[in-house]
Amino acid sequence: MQTFKQSTRPFNSEDSYPCPVCRTGQISTLPLMDALACNFCQHIFTASEERQILKMADREPPVTWHWNGKRWIGAHLEGVEFGWPYLAAALGLIFLPPSLLGMSAYYFPPVPGSRLSWFPAAWTGLTFLSHLGIVLWLVIEFYQFPIATYFRAWWRRMHRF
Ligand SMILES: [Zn+2]
CATH class of the missing domain: 1.10.287 (Helix Hairpins)
Structure with a gap:
């Protein structure tokens, strides 16, 4: 188990992160695989370190989140203002x-x-x-x-x- 520092940090696939879907589990890289999984809701994600994004792999159309250093932001909300x-x-x-x-x-x-x-x-x-x-x-x-x-x-x- 790992404690989360409050300071911002870049997304790194070797760490575990809070799950953006169930907000209960932790997502971490599956052994020998290029994917991440949540230990609670069992959803599979793929991530890109250089783009700092997480994509839900087992849903069509896939949902994407962006890591802002502290938490996941739904990619569709970025740059959109609800006026x-x-x-x-x-x-x-x-x-x-x-x-x-x-x-x-x-x-x-x-x-x-x-x-x-x-x-x-x-x-x-x-x-x-x-x-x-x-x-x-x-x-x-x-x-x-x-x-x-x-x-x-x-x-x-x-x-x-
Ligand atoms: Zn989950």
């Missing part, structure tokens, strides 16, 4: 269609007691949920977050203790 325009677009996509629908339902209310009087409210809710789903999916795709892997590791951790 207000993105946030506004996301919020607009989530809230604008349902509020338009809700407004039209408010100004042109269905005949009370008619068979379809529940419909505008239900449709508004459905629109909200579907647009929320689209935005969440885009965020997950953008971050390339291996969400299923993460939850599997989390599940195993829960059952270990």
